[in-house]
Amino acid sequence: MKLTGAQILMKVLKEEGVDTIFGYPGGAVIDLYDELVKTDIRHILVRHEQGAVHAADAYSRASGKVGTCLVTSGPGATNTVTGIASAYMDSIPIVVITGQVPSHLIGNDAFQEVDIVGITRPCTKHNYLVQSADELARVVREAFYIARSGRPGPVLVDIPKDVMNNLATYKVPKNIRLRSYNPTYNPNMKQLHKVIEMVKMARRPMIFAGGGVILSGAHRELTAFARKARIPVTTSLMGLGAFPASDPLWLGMIGMHGTYRSNMSTAACDLMIGIGVRFDDRVTGKTDTFAAQAKIIHIDIDPTSIRKNVPVSIPVVGDCKTTLTHLNELLADADLGNLDEKRSGWLHQIEGWKNKARLAYDQNGAIKPQFVLEKLYELTRGKAIITTEVGQNQMWTAQYYHIEEPGQFITSGGLGVMGFGLPAAIGAQVAKPDDLVVCVAGDGSIQMNIQEMATAMQYNLPVKIVILNNGYLGMVRQWQELFYEKRYACTQMDHAPDFVKLAEAFGARGFRATKPAEVAQVISEGLSAEGPVIMEFVVEKEECVYPMVPAGAPITEMLLV
Amino acid sequence: MTEEKHVLSILVENQPGVLSRISGLFSGRGFNIESLCVAATIDPNVSRLTIVTKANQPIVEQIKKQLNKLINVIKVHELTGSKYVHREMALIKVHAKKDNRAEILRIVDIFRCKVVDVGPEHYTVEVTGDEGKMEAILSLLKPLGIKEIAKTGTIALFREPK
Ligand SMILES: Cc1ncc(C[n+]2csc(CCOP(=O)(O)OP(=O)(O)O)c2C)c(N)n1
Numbered sequence: 001m002k003l004t005g006a007q008i009l010m011k012v013l014k015e016e017g018v019d020t021i022f023g024y025p026g027g028a029v030i031d032l033y034d035e036l037v038k039t040d041i042r043h044i045l046v047r048h049e050q051g052a053v054h055a056a057d058a059y060s061r062a063s064g065k066v067g068t069c070l071v072t073s074g075p076g077a078t079n080t081v082t083g084i085a086s087a088y089m090d091s092i093p094i095v096v097i098t099g100q101v102p103s104h105l106i107g108n109d110a111f112q113e114v115d116i117v118g119i120t121r122p123c124t125k126h127n128y129l130v131q132s133a134d135e136l137a138r139v140v141r142e143a144f145y146i147a148r149s150g151r152p153g154p155v156l157v158d159i160p161k162d163v164m165n166n167l168a169t170y171k172v173p174k175n176i177r178l179r180s181y182n183p184t185y186n187p188n189m190k191q192l193h194k195v196i197e198m199v200k201m202a203r204r205p206m207i208f209a210g211g212g213v214i215l216s217g218a219h220r221e222l223t224a225f226a227r228k229a230r231i232p233v234t235t236s237l238m239g240l241g242a243f244p245a246s247d248p249l250w251l252g253m254i255g256m257h258g259t260y261r262s263n264m265s266t267a268a269c270d271l272m273i274g275i276g277v278r279f280d281d282r283v284t285g286k287t288d289t290f291a292a293q294a295k296i297i298h299i300d301i302d303p304t305s306i307r308k309n310v311p312v313s314i315p316v317v318g319d320c321k322t323t324l325t326h327l328n329e330l331l332a333d334a335d336l337g338n339l340d341e342k343r344s345g346w347l348h349q350i351e352g353w354k355n356k357a358r359l360a361y362d363q364n365g366a367i368k369p370q371f372v373l374e375k376l377y378e379l380t381r382g383k384a385i386i387t388t389e390v391g392q393n394q395m396w397t398a399q400y401y402h403i404e405e406p407g408q409f410i411t412s413g414g415l416g417v418m419g420f421g422l423p424a425a426i427g428a429q430v431a432k433p434d435d436l437v438v439c440v441a442g443d444g445s446i447q448m449n450i451q452e453m454a455t456a457m458q459y460n461l462p463v464k465i466v467i468l469n470n471g472y473l474g475m476v477r478q479w480q481e482l483f484y485e486k487r488y489a490c491t492q493m494d495h496a497p498d499f500v501k502l503a504e505a506f507g508a509r510g511f512r513a514t515k516p517a518e519v520a521q522v523i524s525e526g527l528s529a530e531g532p533v534i535m536e537f538v539v540e541k542e543e544c545v546y547p548m549v550p551a552g553a554p555i556t557e558m559l560l561v
Numbered sequence: 562m563t564e565e566k567h568v569l570s571i572l573v574e575n576q577p578g579v580l581s582r583i584s585g586l587f588s589g590r591g592f593n594i595e596s597l598c599v600a601a602t603i604d605p606n607v608s609r610l611t612i613v614t615k616a617n618q619p620i621v622e623q624i625k626k627q628l629n630k631l632i633n634v635i636k637v638h639e640l641t642g643s644k645y646v647h648r649e650m651a652l653i654k655v656h657a658k659k660d661n662r663a664e665i666l667r668i669v670d671i672f673r674c675k676v677v678d679v680g681p682e683h684y685t686v687e688v689t690g691d692e693g694k695m696e697a698i699l700s701l702l703k704p705l706g707i708k709e710i711a712k713t714g715t716i717a718l719f720r721e722p723k
Contacts, residue, residue: 117578118578121581180632
């Protein structure tokens with residue numbers, strides 16, 4: 001039996017287990033939408049295509065599935081680019097389906113035509129322009145396979161209008177095999193024996209884990225490994241949740257706004273085990289001073305991240321979970337001697353650093369943003385799924401909301417996109433309807449995709465938005481304060497909407513705290529109110545995020561307060 | 562670290578957009594391309610690209626890994642350092658007046674190349690060879706007056722063990 005391209009697409013999506021699509025219709029995809037509503041796939045109509053991609057991104061992170069978007073050609077497609085680039089930098093598996101003008105018009109500057117495959121080539125893991133209805137099923141299957149396998153990432157499928165309407169026989173290969181694409185999951189065992197030897201020899205080892213641990217679902221394996229080998233653990237921003245923040249071996253986050261103990265450990269360690277990280281410049285600072293005394297072991301599924309930024313003694317190409325599973329087996333058989341004794345000096349030194357410079361602030365006068373986050377942590381008992389916008393709000397959240405589990409902290413790490421937090425909260429809430437989802441935002445960022453409040457209302461997604469209103473583009477203002485002699489060039493945002501009234505205008509509840517004494521009250525009320533909620537906290541205007549490593553400096557040179 | 566020339570031979574799926582993926586990878590990541598040649602192989606579904614790049618060792622490693630990461634790239638070989646045959650080709654249009662026609666033909670003969678087009682005022686000469694040969698013939702023809710030149714980049718293949 002022959003089916004139309006649109007019917008074929010829906011069939012493949014169902015087979016791929018898609019139950020939710022974030023999207024926005026238009027002329028080029030009207031046929032796809034016409035078929036979509038005949039299925040039981042849930043469609044979330046966002047208010048801006050960028051929101052659709054961020055939501056799909058967060059949906060993927062919260063559910064572990066591939067996130068899916070559907071948008072129209074031209075402007076619909078270009079609006080997805082920021083979201084795609086963010087998912088690419090953070091290695092999040094999503095499939096973005098874009099409509100395209102009919103094949104015979106491609107290249108003619110037709111109405112709403114854009115070369116989206118060309119535009120997104122550098123920021124997708126792979127992309128396709130579908131040539132005919134006959135290949136549609138295979139291409140879409142491949143897209144999902146590529147998105148979720150190996151180092152995950154976004155894949156875009158551009159479908160011309162005629163392909164959606166043409167008839168073809170539904171024929172799809174059971175197993176996708178691409179001769180030019182074979183990710184390495186199994187690490188080289190010889191290398192792993194060397195890793196164990198180095199773990200045994202090391203006096204001052206540390207683990208530096210990243211988003212790759214979360215993506216491969218290696219949280220438990222990592223925790224077991226660190227505990228058994230008695231190695232303290234730090235993570236990148238993307239790695240928060242890869243290791244429980246309540247564990248005594250937890251060092252806190254590393255990098256530009258990392259903890260003192262974590263950054264100091266990098267200078268003193270003699271072995272650093274990087275797992276699912278890419279040694280980003282926001283982490284390493286000046287690279288030739290980073291972990292300068294240490295041998296570096298680097299475990300990653302993507303060979304290109306190994307030796308890209310730092311020299312590596314033992315490269316291990318493989319999936320984090322598979323690799324850590326093997327390492328745990330080898331560790332169980334290894335004679336580790338008295339590890340507690342061996343590590344005690346090192347762990348003691350770290351404890352000293354912890355006591356010397358804890359994360360701290362003074363809550364007096366105006367509301368300190370850190371205080372809001374501490375209260376939020378307390379009142380949610382650390383159980384919420386947290387999404388963030390970008391800037392100081394993001395960093396304070398990373399520092400003060402202690403993350404226990406993977407999928408619990410959702411942020412645009414690599415690209416750092418303002419406007420991510422609210423649509424991400426929507427995506428996470430769709431994936432986890434019974435969980436408490438909180439978006440922590442700055443007054444600047446929240447205005448970038450505030451229109452998604454309407455989406456939250458339409459689908460009754462009870463996301464709770466915490467706005468830390470400092471009247472500035474705070475993080476940029478902080479740089480201006482510290483490195484530009486307080487010349488606050490264009491970072492004052494004097495005119496924000498009345499966020500409480502804005503919430504009400506969307507039909508949601510709004511709360512505001514202007515004094516420290518009101519903070520706990522507002523959070524409690526906001527969290528227990530039904531439906532979407534905005535909680536605005538008018539905070540100390542010129543508060544800075546500390547510690548801070550100036551860009552390009554060694555990460556041990558921290559400004560502490 | 563010193564930069565050296567590296568010859569990469571890359572098999573890719575012969576599909577639209579593959580070349581721009583590869584050239585985009587080089588420009589987007591700041592890698593350098595000295596020359597690039599591409600055409601289908603005996604299997605029409607597969608093309609071979611020969612890229613000559615100048616880079617230090619760590620960068621060349623990155624280039625190879627990044628190329629391998631592209632979904633449509635089947636295989637990346639580095640030929641540098643192993644035994645391989647490599648050729649360039651040029652078409653050189655030289656001014657051929659009465660008094661230098663014989664001279665040009667002598668050079669063509671010595672270099673074992675071919676005249677592929679003749680006119681009252683010009684010869685077009687086809688040369689293949691390695692870079693050295695190209696430079697040599699060009700330096701001889703230049704004084705006689707080169708009108709135009711079209712050159713390929715390097716193409717290369719492994720030498721089979723004898
Ligand atoms: C789309 C986008 N534009 C610009 C920036 C640059 N930027 C980074 S942080 C920041 C300030 C954010 O201000 P706000 O949202 O109020 O948060 P705060 O830092 O005050 O918590 C800016 C402008 C960005 N990251 N993303």
